Amino acid sequence: MPPRLSIIVPAHRVQGFLRECLDSVLTQSHQDWEVIAVDDHSPDRSGAILDEYAARDPRIKVLHLAENAxxxxxxxxxxxxxAGDHLLFLDSDDTLTPGALQAIADRLDETGDPDVLVFDYVRAHWWGGIRRNALAHVLADAGATPGGVFTAAGHPEILELLMVVWNKTYRRAFVEQHGFRFPPGYYEDTPWTFPVLLTAGRIAALDRVCLSYRQRPTGSILSTTSRKHFDLHEQYRRVFAYVDEHPELEPWKPYLHRRAGEHCLDVLGKPDRLPPTAKAEFFRATAGLLRELRPPGLVVTDPALRVLERPYAAYRLGRQAAAARHRAAGAARLARRVTAERAGRLLQFAHRRRGLDPELALYSAFHHRGVLGDPAAIHRAARELAPHIRGVWVVRPEHAHQVPDGIEHVAPGSPRHLALQARATWFVNDVHWPWMPVKHPGSVHIQTHRGTPLKYQGADLLTKPGARLGLDVPRMLRRADLWDWSLVANRHSERVWERAFPCHFTSLRTGSPRNDVLVRGDAARGAATRARLGIPAGHTVVLYAPARRDHVRGGHTVPFDPARLAADLGPGRTLVVRLHPSLADGPVRGLDLAELHRRGVLVDATDEPHVEDLMLASDVLVTDHSSLMFDYANLDRPVVVHADDRAAVAASRGLYLDVTAEPPGHVTHRYEELTELFATDAWRDERSAQRRARFRAVYGEFDDGRAAERVVRALMLGEPMPAHAAPAHAAPAGAAPAPARAADGGSASLPAPAAGRDDLLPRS
Incomplete structure (x- = not known):
């Protein structure tokens, strides 16, 4: 049987990258492939490296060319x-992402072996940054076509993707039938890709990142300064020659004419592509090319292309004028920002003279991402217990659509926001207020935090230079000096926040407001979430919620194949994956989750705004060093800690606790251990329950379902703080003692706010 995939890898002067490229193929979960590697007469050790790999694996064949081709x-x-059913071209300095070949093979099977399959990629920059293809949505839209296959005429936007050969697979019989081959010269992908896509009768899309496109400091060969860029004109002549040979493609000529002009002008506009003495010549050659290729009757209306009808001197003057306008616009934006900041300060000063509004509260959560977390729980309680207090949320415009009806909100930094900020008495946030340089006398700042701290925070990050990259710790502490009250759910949090933020605030043992719903339980809310996510009735829901990594590029590691875990969980179980919210818009989800979610292998719930809903909908939590485990324990449901890289996290970010020593449930370090827990149902055994009870007693000691009420009554209404229920969680023998609390449902007195201290960082 021929292999499913033939992977073609040309190599020339890539000895520093070639092993990584080949290893990315060898380590794929899908193994039905062959590699045809071509040593393009490379002067370095690339050829020897290819021979070394071929000696290790008979599926790798090496061709040595007598001269550089x-x-x-x-x-x-x-x-x-x-000999494979489908061809895949892999440049020797790029790499396949884990699981890419399996995802490609699955999509080929699903769509019935299309002529072309287009998949996604990320740009992996030499300095460590990763950026996903900006047009990834095109793949998602095209992939949703009924039947999964389409033509270029049906989805012409597919032609707007990067015109390269390596983000696609090709049915080998289709390539042989039409005799597609690569021409010599620069931009050789252009006369391959356009004819292939325009001819293909069945195209499929895979909305998954399958390739990492290496971005070197020097760029690709197309980034070099050379007269070889003139090859682009001949490549488009080849495209039009192909169209001339296939009359059915004649309607594409106006589109191709435009793309040729845009492509050539893009090359001309890059300052480092052409020798300075060749730019005028390239301009005139481009103008001649477009005259030559212009279809009869076509009227060019695009101003960007009509510039080619004028002399080169006029083009240069236009470019210089555009650059001047760009600089002027930048200066104007800066001036407007400075003016707006000054106006904002004046506006706040004017409003401050009116005094504070004792019935105005300002709320924000997770850097203004919506009505979320602890602040949302406090706001709900305030609307019920203190309806006279007007609550306004600060929400970024891109998240405003998620704000529930009937909740007032403003955009951060807007004049309305600044005016409200100048007069509000109550400030509730789980991070910081960036537009507040000073604290208004009489205002009350309530810091809820975002759960129980497990990883280093605040001043403790000063010992972890890698983790605080891009963070201004002294600035964080100056902002923390605005806090009056720091809410805690346990004494561990109390100790950590007072150490990490040695500032003017008082810790208040209220419990975590966002955990009220978990302590009380809400079966109807959990069932509604299951229905919204399409989870079959009666399924056991496994919630996998990994933490963000500070020590890896992109903030995410893949300890196991999520598709494999979803399968190994067995029938009657649904895997729900929630990445850290900071990764929701990054390239990580394109590696697997989007495609696996589309195919129904698992549920990608990263976009779910309220993590409480997911916890209520689940039966067990699988996590690593995410602080979500402290919240989840309030449900009294099983927790599994998969600590495969705990040492790396502790070294890079720092951990306050070793949760593997006194965990909330079972601990695994290898994938086989994790799947064994679910195969034997040990994840919910008596040992798991005992560990969970001990964990809850220590880290949920102030969580009794009344945290939000406690905050509103004590801090907003000035009433005595309601005492904790007795006991909030029954502590097993040997657990850390719970603090003294009223056992008869009485009230506890509110501690006095902290006095000023002199041992803090300078404030400026």
Missing amino acids: GLGRARNAALPHA
């Missing part, structure tokens, strides 16, 4: 040797 012709040399 160039990228396109090196690929051509490999084509007669390929």
Whole structure:
């Protein structure tokens, strides 16, 4: 049987990257492939490295060219040797992402072996940054086509994707039938990709990141300064020659004419592509090309292309004028920002003279991302217990659509926000208020935090230079000096916050307001969440919620294949994955989750705004060093800690606790241990329950379901603080003692706010 995939890897002067490229193939979970590697007469050790890998794996075949042929012709040399059903071209300095070949093979099966399959990629910059293809949504939209296959005419936006060969697979019989080959010269992908996509009768899309496109400091060969960029004109002539040979493609000529002009002008506009003496020549050659290729009757209306109808001097003057306008616009934006900041300060000063409004509260959560977490729980309680207090949320415009009806909100930094901020008495936040340089006398700042601290915070980050990269710790502490009250759910949190933020505030043992719903339980809310997520009735829901990593590029590691876990959990179980919210808009989800969610393998719940809903909907939590475990324990449901990289996290970020020593449930370090827990049902055994009870007694000691009420009554209404229920959680023998609390439902007195201290960082 021929292999499913033939992977063609040309190599020239890539000895520093070639092993990583080949290893990314060898370590794939899908193993039905062959590699046709081409040593393009490389002067370094690339050829020897290819031979070394071929000696290790018979599926790797190596061709050694007698002379350097160039990228396109090196690929051509490999084509007669390929026997796979589909072809994949992998540049030797790029890498496949984990699980990419399995995802590709699955999509090929699902769509019935299309002529072309287009998949996604990320740009991996040399300095560590990762950026996903900005047009990834095109793949998602096209992939939703009924039947999963389409043509370029049906989805012409597919032609707007990067015109390269390596973000696609090609049915080998289709390539051989039409005799597609790569021409010599620069931009060899252009006369391959356009004819292939326009000819293909069945195209499929895979909304998954399958390839990491390495961005070197020097760029690709197309970033070099050379007259070889003139090859682009000949490549578009080849495209039009192909169209001339296929009359059915004639309607595409106006589109291709526009793309040719845009492509050439893009090359001309790059300052480092052409020698200075060749730019005028390239401009005139481009103008001549467009005149030559213009379809009869086509009227060019695009101003960007009509510039080619004028002399080169006029083009240069236009470019200079555009650059001047760009600089002027930047200066104007800066001036407007400075003016707005000054006006905002004046506005706040004017409003402050009116005095504070004792019936105005300002709320924010997670850097203004919506009505979320502890502040949302306090706001709900305030609307019920103190309806005279007007609550206004500060929410970024991009998250405003998630604000429930009937809740007043303002955009951060807007004049209305600044006016409200100048007069509000109550400030409730789980992070910081960036637009507040000073604390208004008489205002009350309530800091809820975002759960029980497990990883280092605040001043403790000063010992972890890698983790605080980009963080201004002294600035964080100056902002923390605005706090009056710091809410805690346990004495561990109390100790940590007072150490990490040695500032002017008083800790208040209220419990965590967002955990009230977990302590009380809400079966109807959990059932509604299951229904919204499409989880079958009666399924056991496994919630996998990993923490963000500070020590890895992109903030996320893949300790196991989520599709494999979803399968290994067995029938009657649904895997729900929730990444850290800071990764929701990054490239991580494109590696697996989006495609696996579409196929129904698992549920990607990263976009769910309220993590409480997911916890209520689940039966067990699998996590690592996420503080979510402290909240989840309030449900009294099983927790599994998968601590595969605890040592790395402790070294890079710092951990206040070793949760593997006194965990809330079972601990695993290897994937096989994790799946064994679920295969034997040990995840919910008596040992798990005992550990969970001990954990709850220590870290949920102030959580009794009345935290939000306690905050509103004590801090907003000035009433005695309601005492904790007795006991909030029954402590097993040997557990840390709970603090003294009223056992008869009486009230506790409110501690006095902290007095000023002199041992703090300078404030400026």
